[in-house]
Amino acid sequence: MPLLRPGYLEASQQLVGNGRRWGQTELLRAAERAQLRNTGWPMGVVLDGEGLRPTPTSTGIHFRMHRDRNEGGPGWEDFWNFRLDGSYYLARVFEEEFGPPSFQVSGGHPQRAIWFDTRIWRVCEAVMHSAALYRELGVPPDEPYLLSVNHGGLEQREFWTSEMRFVRRGKVSDEDCATWTRQVTQDLVVAEIKSLVAEISRGLFVLFQFTEIPDQTMFEIIEGFLRSRI
């Protein structure tokens, strides 16, 4: 059996036609302030403990959160890289890799799952975070930037849920990656967050044998994220 990759979300962004540069300290401050408080473990997390601070390099700053390999997964869960020209990349390993879902049904649960509700939350967070980063760098809200949101490690993963929801079994992806790229602005992200998240999520879910989530459910979950405060 081929070795399957861990599931992950990655988001990268870059200003279009940019000639500006920022110092490492400016990047660090922006990364700190851009963290969203909708979840207990924000994307692009900036920690201050010994051995946990981001690392400055000649090209920018980067951070990796290690995790014990015995817990499953690839031995890390978060990585981000912020370059002096404002280019930003983050990767987060799926929460699904680190433990079973919080409930079982009579038919058990998938060995290798994708929790669609958690994915919608994370996509929402990644998109909102992209705008927050450039806001904190002082980039004008109507200045365009390219945003890419990709999911990987999908092969042989089964569509599932982190909550008690009715999900039909057997929707497995044969594809390993879902990609999405678009030019946006901070203004557009704020105004159109629901439709952007729905577009990215639908492009991911369709790989699981054409799975579609009703708009009502999709928007309930997005609203849940937007209202959440930790």
Next chain:
Amino acid sequence: MTYEPSEAVTFRQRLLTDPGERREAEYKAALPLGTQDSFTLKLLRQIQGIANGGGGWLVIGFVRGSSGLLAPDPKHSDAVAATFEPTVLSKRANAAVFRGQHLRLTVFHEVHPTTGLRHPIISVLGFERSPFVCRSSQTASDNGELILEQGAVYIRRHGAETSKLCTPEDWDDVISRAVSNRRSETLGELSELLKQMMSPNEAPAPAIEKLEAWTSQAHEMAFR
């Protein structure tokens, strides 16, 4: 208790733990979804009534006890719940309204915290442009009762009663809702226009290639 999207799961649980009929919520006994029986035809009528009344919920597997209060139906089972398959229900519900009209239904299967049994909860969204009109007359196979009437517009009234549109108040309710929906539609079109004005142009190809190169380089660093 009012429906709040961010608390949808809690709301559905409370439909089970604190049952009570009202205009937006109807409770039905534990009977399987069939085709032509009186239970199924009445369910289809109630779905149309709720949609024409602005939307609401139908909860399966509850009956009134001797005290008059709603409680889980002792006859309810997961086998009954399993008959409420979303695709089948949508197909039957849409076959009962005029062609071109589409009811927006979602079926949730919520577990009752006390009994551990799954109860189908059917979410019915309100009509968008025009009220739903019953397509054909249908008589129940089990008791011969005429339940659906061709051309009828059913509405759910305050007091949890579903019947044909007939009083001035019924008409006022439906017309107000239709006007309000059309107004929202116009606002939606304006919003779409603003969105198009606000959207940046397509990114030039070199910029996309540059982003792809950056993503690939950072990906290598993340996964090495």
